[in-house]
Structure formats: structure tokens, C-alpha cells
Amino acid sequence: MNILGDYDLEARLKQIRDVIFKNVPPEARLTKVEFEGPNIALYCEKPQVLLDDESVVRSMAKQIKTRIIVRTDPSQLMPPQDAEKLIRKSLGDEIDLENIIFNEEEGEVVIVAKKYGPIGGPSSPLLKQIAQQTGWRPVFVRAPPIKSATLKGVLSLMSNEGNYRRDFLREVGQSIHRPLIYKNNYVTIKALGGFQEVGRSSILVETASSKVLLDCGVKPGAVSSLDEFPRLDTLDFDLQELDAVIISHAHLDHVGFLPFLFKYGYRGPVYMTRPTFELMALLQSDYLDVTEKGGKKPPYGVNEYKKALLHTIPLEYGEVVDISPDVKATLYNAGHILGSAITHLHVGEGEHNIVYTGDFKYADTRLFQRADTDFPRVETLIMESTYGAKNDLMVPREEAEREFIDAVRTALEHGGRVLVPVLSVGRAQELMIIMADAFNKKLLPKTKVHMEGLLYETTALHMAHPEALSRQLRDAIYYDENPFMHENFDMHLRIEDREKLARGEPCVIMAPAGMLTGGPALDYLKYMVEDEKNAIIFTSYQAEGTLGRKLSKGAAEIQLEDENGDEKTFKVRMKVIPIEGLSGHSDRKELVQFVERLRSRPKTVIVNHGEPRKIEDLAGYLRYRFHVDAVGLEILDTLRVYRSRSRGSPESRRMADADPPEGSGPISCISLWGSAAGLGARLAPRYGFEGERRCLDSTLFPGEALKD
Numbered sequence: 001m002n003i004l005g006d007y008d009l010e011a012r013l014k015q016i017r018d019v020i021f022k023n024v025p026p027e028a029r030l031t032k033v034e035f036e037g038p039n040i041a042l043y044c045e046k047p048q049v050l051l052d053d054e055s056v057v058r059s060m061a062k063q064i065k066t067r068i069i070v071r072t073d074p075s076q077l078m079p080p081q082d083a084e085k086l087i088r089k090s091l092g093d094e095i096d097l098e099n100i101i102f103n104e105e106e107g108e109v110v111i112v113a114k115k116y117g118p119i120g121g122p123s124s125p126l127l128k129q130i131a132q133q134t135g136w137r138p139v140f141v142r143a144p145p146i147k148s149a150t151l152k153g154v155l156s157l158m159s160n161e162g163n164y165r166r167d168f169l170r171e172v173g174q175s176i177h178r179p180l181i182y183k184n185n186y187v188t189i190k191a192l193g194g195f196q197e198v199g200r201s202s203i204l205v206e207t208a209s210s211k212v213l214l215d216c217g218v219k220p221g222a223v224s225s226l227d228e229f230p231r232l233d234t235l236d237f238d239l240q241e242l243d244a245v246i247i248s249h250a251h252l253d254h255v256g257f258l259p260f261l262f263k264y265g266y267r268g269p270v271y272m273t274r275p276t277f278e279l280m281a282l283l284q285s286d287y288l289d290v291t292e293k294g295g296k297k298p299p300y301g302v303n304e305y306k307k308a309l310l311h312t313i314p315l316e317y318g319e320v321v322d323i324s325p326d327v328k329a330t331l332y333n334a335g336h337i338l339g340s341a342i343t344h345l346h347v348g349e350g351e352h353n354i355v356y357t358g359d360f361k362y363a364d365t366r367l368f369q370r371a372d373t374d375f376p377r378v379e380t381l382i383m384e385s386t387y388g389a390k391n392d393l394m395v396p397r398e399e400a401e402r403e404f405i406d407a408v409r410t411a412l413e414h415g416g417r418v419l420v421p422v423l424s425v426g427r428a429q430e431l432m433i434i435m436a437d438a439f440n441k442k443l444l445p446k447t448k449v450h451m452e453g454l455l456y457e458t459t460a461l462h463m464a465h466p467e468a469l470s471r472q473l474r475d476a477i478y479y480d481e482n483p484f485m486h487e488n489f490d491m492h493l494r495i496e497d498r499e500k501l502a503r504g505e506p507c508v509i510m511a512p513a514g515m516l517t518g519g520p521a522l523d524y525l526k527y528m529v530e531d532e533k534n535a536i537i538f539t540s541y542q543a544e545g546t547l548g549r550k551l552s553k554g555a556a557e558i559q560l561e562d563e564n565g566d567e568k569t570f571k572v573r574m575k576v577i578p579i580e581g582l583s584g585h586s587d588r589k590e591l592v593q594f595v596e597r598l599r600s601r602p603k604t605v606i607v608n609h610g611e612p613r614k615i616e617d618l619a620g621y622l623r624y625r626f627h628v629d630a631v632g633l634e635i636l637d638t639l640r641v642y643r644s645r646s647r648g649s650p651e652s653r654r655m656a657d658a659d660p661p662e663g664s665g666p667i668s669c670i671s672l673w674g675s676a677a678g679l680g681a682r683l684a685p686r687y688g689f690e691g692e693r694r695c696l697d698s699t700l701f702p703g704e705a706l707k708d
């Protein structure tokens, strides 16, 4: 039967029923079949019958083209106290158990422990044995050696809101398997943010039956709100009509605006990897905090922030899931930051395949394997171009690492202090590993490296996901030679200590924000900038208009707030050292290599996430080199990348640009949403940032201070 063709829900359900009843052996005692997000859950009184012989489940999944999860009927679950006793006994002391959490709604028991011990790995026979003996499905979560309040908070939120989650997952399943009204006959891509610019990434992919949003970011450092957020106000449908949102990675320029969707009616699923989910929880909560402290009203409150978490469905790399009646999605490693993913969308019966790279690194780094290129098919590629210009060539990695270590050593030897502005996730952890290695090889004198702000938590999350890291790093963590825990690293800073550190003994200070758009790095900078013994080292991309860009381009003086909050001019006397080869983005050579090595050559390449000059340069070269239709869209452009043959050839064609927004020049957030067409008009009366008080500590993660 053609699952994605013309069928009604009844027929689809009948097909699922037939396959299941024909294949599940009666001795498994099936009691219930439920949609659970993109999966189908089978509840059995004797689930081990199915768990023992996986070929039955595999064959059913293949026939109905949907992933099947086997669960224990609640009547068969061992009482939690007894199950906990049994689990503790079978795992022994070796794993350093931290917590056991029972999630009754999903029949799941989450085991949080420091070490794998006798478990060995995620698909351990010991876990299977626990499942058979207790009826609970064990999920092993590796606790990082330092405490992560985020991880704990997310786990407890999910287990406290089990009912809500179960209903949500059922609805998602029903929506995915709803009747297909129109057979797929076109695919369009609309540019909502992150085109001809870096920041506020957001793309709408539309088919006859589905609407999927790729990323939903903010643009840090934007001057007006017209530039700060994706142009969701130009959508001509309600947010409820979106089928799914897919998030490529946790950087705010890709995910910072996601909770806003929940403020205005979106109640559907958000797909991303598990590490992205946890990092997102952390970075968005910090974003709310920083925005408020900066005297601005954040575009959403803590309720929407929590909703976004509760509506997230984590995916593994390589897992194929239905996300709507005619779209399947798969995430692949992007090599950019922890959990970062390249999204592959398969439309209809394979009529069209889209690959969206998000930010990606096509080279091995200390942290990650290089981005995947092995997609079964791709007709349309949407790729980033942060370093897309012809001369954006980075020095070889080893050379860049040496340059970094040399710069640090020279400053330290001159009795200076070194400031390294970093994003909380990404370069910071890469630099930690480089420095740990240099300390071990005595390439650096024994010196304290102080980590500021969120670095403590984000580093903890890296340690919680060794499976997402490079092979070498993963092994080091498994065998307790964890470079993140190097004795020279100090992750327990207090705000009061900043000035003392910045004017004290020679040391290294890593602090956000990476582009000096705010955060503790600015505080350090004002104490350090006028001392010529000190150095500041930039290792990541510095966007136009940021203080980081100004400094790295050689500004002789800068404006900063002094202790009293007054603007003051500081002379730049410290050494300013930009080092390029350590980026988590691909350089020009790697961008081109990525396209070259794709298993299947795309027809259309949409170049985004870059300054206009870089986009033009890269698109031009891709046209010349690969004879592809390479374009850089403007914001609000819609490109039709596929239409059915019955109406002519499936050529790409640019559709009429949407109307420009009303008014021009700087415009406040309220007036933007109030004046623009579509969603904005409908939202206007309800709009107005409510200015909810953030009380994260008492509501979402009770008793857990996330930071400071």
C-alpha cells in the first residue's frame, strides 16, 4: 500500500492494526497501541517476548514505515521501591549511582550514574535484564563528574509533566498520520532570517500538505527589532498550522526565538538532538536573564520557555522519523558544536530531498568528527557561508593551535593576563582541550585558567555526552583521563573576584560573550585593556557591528561602561591577537569540499548564513565549479525548488518577493508586529511583552540555582 499517497486516516489505522495483529505473537499479550510522537508504542503484558526477538519488531516497522517502541503494560510494572532495590543490586557500586527516576507515564526508569561500570554502553545486556525483571524500560544517563543543574532540572521537568507529555505525543502522532489532502506537487523554501546576514536563522519549507520550520534564532547585537527576529510576521497562516520545527543546534542565532512560537499558539513538536535540547534549556534561560538585565523586555517568558522544552522530541543522529504526512526528517552530525545537526528532509515518496546544513565544520576537530556528507539523496542544499569568500582560508589546525599556545605563553611570560572571549558552547571547550594538552606537554607554564559564566554548565553537558564527541575524546572520558577536568582549570568564579583576577597574577580568563556583545568578558576587558602586558585572543567569528570586530580590526580606543555604569573611553594598550584557524565553521576550502563529497549532487544550492559579499562569492564559485543553480536569497524571498512534472519541468524558480514591511528605519518591536501583515495583524491586539518575572529557580528547577 502506498502510505504517502491517497489514503484516509481509517485506512492508515487499519493498515497499522493489520500488521501489528498479524505479527505480534499472542504470548506477548498486547494490551494497547498508541501514537507516541513520530513513533508507535505497543504495550504488552509480556514485552520480553518482543524484546527477545527483535526481528519481529523490525519487520513490522519496515511494513508500516514507522518506528515501534515496545512498552510494558502498567499492570506489569514492578512497584518502584522494589524495582529500585533490584536495580541497585544488579548494578553494584562500580557505576557510582547518582539517581533513579521512575517515569510511570512512559514506563521508563532513568538511571543517572557517573560511570558505565558493568553496563559498558547504551545497548548493554544488563539493561535488558533489568527490563525483563522489572518491566521498566531502563534509560542510562551518564552524570558528568561536575554537577549539572540543567540536566537535573530537565529530567525532573520531564518526569513531573508526564501526563502533559503523553497527551502531546499522542496528538503529534495523530497529526503525522492524518489524511493527506493534497498529493505533493510542490516544495517551496521561504527565507525568514539568516539570509544575507549572520543571525536569526529561520527557514520555512512548505509542501502541499505540510509546513516545517528550520531553526528559529535571534540576532545578537541587532540595532532594531526589525533585524533582531525572524520575519514570522510575514507568514500568511496561523502558527498552529505549522507541522514541525527542527533545530540544527543550540546557538541562540538558531534557537533563541523558539519559545516565541509557543507564545502565539504553536503546540506542535520541536525536533533536535538530546545534547541540543539540554544546551538550549541552558542558553535560553540565560538569554532571558541577560536580556532583562540589559533593560530590555525579552520576547517571551518562562512559561513559553518551559513549553518549548516540553514539546521537544529528541532524535538520535541517523534516526528517520515521520514529521508530517508527507515529510520524513533525519539528523546527521554537523561537527560544529555539541549536538549540532545537518537536517535531511525527504518529501513525499522521495520526489524531493532537502539538506539544510545549519552551521557545520567539514574537518575533524579536537571535539568532533567532521560533518557527514553521506545523504541518500539531495536535490536542494541549503548551506552556510560564514567563511564563504575566496580568501577565507584558514591556516591548518595544528598551526592555529600552535599560534594560540604561543600567544598565551608569550603574554604569561611577560607577566600579563590573557583574556579569551568565547561563546559558552563550542570554542571554549575546544580551547580547554588544546590547553590541557599543552599543559601536559609542558608547552605552557603551570597557570590557572579561569572559566566564567555558563562555561561550567556547558562543559558539564559535554562530559554528559561522550557519545557525541570525537572518538579520541570519548575514549579519554570513558577511561577517566578527562581533559575537561585538568587540575589547572578553575570553574568556580565569583563575580566579586573579577577585578582581582584581571589585575592579579598572570593567568588565562575565558569568558562570554564571544563577540564582546555583553557578558562578563566586557567586565574583564575594562580592567585589562589599558595594560600593555595583557593580551586578548579572538578565536571565533566576529560579526559586523560588534565590539569584537572593532577591536580585532585594530581600534585604538573603545567605549566601555566603567564601575559606575558611565560610558568611558579606554585606550587599547593590550595586545589584540585574532587567530582564525580554530573556528567551528568550515572555511572556504572546506565548504567547497563538502559539496564535492556529497554522495549525490544537488540541483539547487541556496547559500545563507553569511555576509552578502561572501554569499555572492561562494554561490558564484559553486555555479562555475559544479554547474548547480546556486543562489543567495534575500529575506522574504520564496523559492520554488520542486513542482510535479505534470505541470512542467521541476525547475527552480524564484517567486514574487513578498511586500516590503511597512515603514522604515528603526522600528520598535511592538510596532513591527502591529504594523506588518499576516500574523502580525492578528497578534497586534494581544501583543505587548508581558514582562513576566523570571523565577526559574522556584518554578522549573525547584531549589536549583542554575548559575552564580
Ligand SMILES: [Zn+2]
Pocket: 249, 251, 336, 359
Ligand atoms: Zn552556530
